[in-house]
Amino acid sequence: MSIQEKRKIVNIISTLLITSIYFWYVLQSRPEKAMTTDELLSFWATSLLILIPVSIVAKIIIHILFGIANTIVTREFDSMNSDERDKLIELKATRNANYLFGAGFFLAMGTLAMDMSVTIMFMVLIVSGVLSEIMDNVSQLYYYRKGI
Numbered sequence: 001m002s003i004q005e006k007r008k009i010v011n012i013i014s015t016l017l018i019t020s021i022y023f024w025y026v027l028q029s030r031p032e033k034a035m036t037t038d039e040l041l042s043f044w045a046t047s048l049l050i051l052i053p054v055s056i057v058a059k060i061i062i063h064i065l066f067g068i069a070n071t072i073v074t075r076e077f078d079s080m081n082s083d084e085r086d087k088l089i090e091l092k093a094t095r096n097a098n099y100l101f102g103a104g105f106f107l108a109m110g111t112l113a114m115d116m117s118v119t120i121m122f123m124v125l126i127v128s129g130v131l132s133e134i135m136d137n138v139s140q141l142y143y144y145r146k147g148i
Helices: 003-028 037-074 084-113 118-146
Strands: none
Touching: 003 037, 003 118, 037 118, 084 118
């Protein structure tokens, strides 16, 4: 298995783990049913704005630890060089992820159009974001295995 494939697997696992743990924590302070729409919007906006830096910092730490562990185990230095094939794979995977996120965004807006709660809209939006990131990594794994 190549280093690119290992990185993508680590990224999928870390995405699922970080998001699950964070939203388990957030839902412990779950919004009350008596909250107004403004209060719900403020709660979810704050939750998402905190998730972004938490996720970035956690992924940086995870990838540093993965790089160190991989170097120790394989005794090979991991170069971050990428060629045209890697860039083409990234572009195709990003396209797939963007399609999925776009569909999720329209689904989230559809929940508001059907008079559903703001909480449901944010949950659909968050799930579509996580799934699109996973789709990006799975697509890259697929293209690395299949070839272009």
